[in-house]
Amino acid sequence: MSSFTAPPTAEVLADDHLLAAWLADAAGKRLLEVRTEGLEGKALKDAGDRAAHDLLVQLLAAYRPDDAVLSEEGKDDKARLQADRVWIVDPLDGTREFSEPPRADWAVHVALWTRTGPDAGDLSAGAVAQPALAGAVEPSTFHTGAAPQVPPRTSDRIRIAVSRSRPPAFVEALAAELDAELVPMGSAGVKMISVVRDLTDAYVHAGGQYEWDSAAPVAVARAAGLFTSRVDGSPLRYNQDDVYLPDVIVCRPELADRILAFIEKNGTGA
Incomplete structure (x- = not known):
């Protein structure tokens, strides 16, 4: 210990x-x-x-x-x-x-x-x-138990958290569509919590994660009043037989419809 x-x-x-x-x-x-x-x-x-x-x-x-x-x-x-x-x-x-x-x-x-x-x-x-x-x-x-309530967006430009080494092409296209800037950072949890902390406004991922990658940050994000879902808009479900949960959206509620509409139209390439 x-x-x-x-x-x-x-x-x-x-x-x-x-x-x-x-x-x-x-x-x-x-x-x-x-x-x-x-x-x-x-x-x-x-x-x-x-x-x-x-x-x-x-x-x-x-x-x-x-x-x-x-x-x-x-x-x-x-x-x-x-x-x-x-x-x-x-x-x-x-x-x-x-x-x-x-x-x-x-x-x-x-x-x-x-x-x-x-x-x-x-x-x-x-x-x-x-x-x-x-x-x-x-x-x-x-x-x-004490999730911060996310304040109004402080950045004039939308910010999207992405991998510092391999940002997916569809997120780059999404950023262009939203006139957003990409903010590179490390772990998946850090990216999701960056939205809670008002360091970014969205995290959109497709192509490979498991339940443990998103469960805790999604719980905190929900408690903070953020939108969470899979990239097709369906709920994130946990404690499943197959723990592969490859995609996730965590974002400010006002951005959810625009992000989901973009993905529905263009896909993720995953």
Whole structure:
């Protein structure tokens, strides 16, 4: 367990939103520790993936022992399909950026899917930690218990978050259609949370992701009042038998119709 991780308070244990944030914080702090261990390249990537996964699994076993877990770094236990509560986690989203200190555009995703209750069959809580934003110890974490309400757009020009290495051609065409600028950045979660943070106005992706890539940031984005869907406008569904969930839109509500209309007319090429 990370030396920074104190046991959760009774208030945190009683609230799934706060627990998701606490878990993401804990994994983020552990990842910051790993970054100080003198590793580089693939060794650093592998150590980060392993350390954050092991910690999250350990903490969930301790504090939510009856819940199922779906993790990018773990074996997919299909018993989750009959479970009432499933934690969907990406222990380290943006492994490449994590391995390039001092880059900050990587994240920890922790989301909860529930079968019953107000959010039956959907995400009910989520948190995204961006540990390197806040310095050496304290991660900056965005969560559904206190999601920021996105203010009116502060940029005169629409901003679309894209991969810093391989922006898809259809997004470049979309940007031309909307007279938008492309804003390169790292992990998928960082891109989605950038809309929550009013650093960008939209993130549109097609061509390959899994449930853990989007669950937590989508939960936070929804809580913040943003529009979320697949690129055809259909709902994003989680805790499915096939965890491949290749496309997503997260954007300001006023942009959704224009983005969906463009994709319906032109496709994504995926």
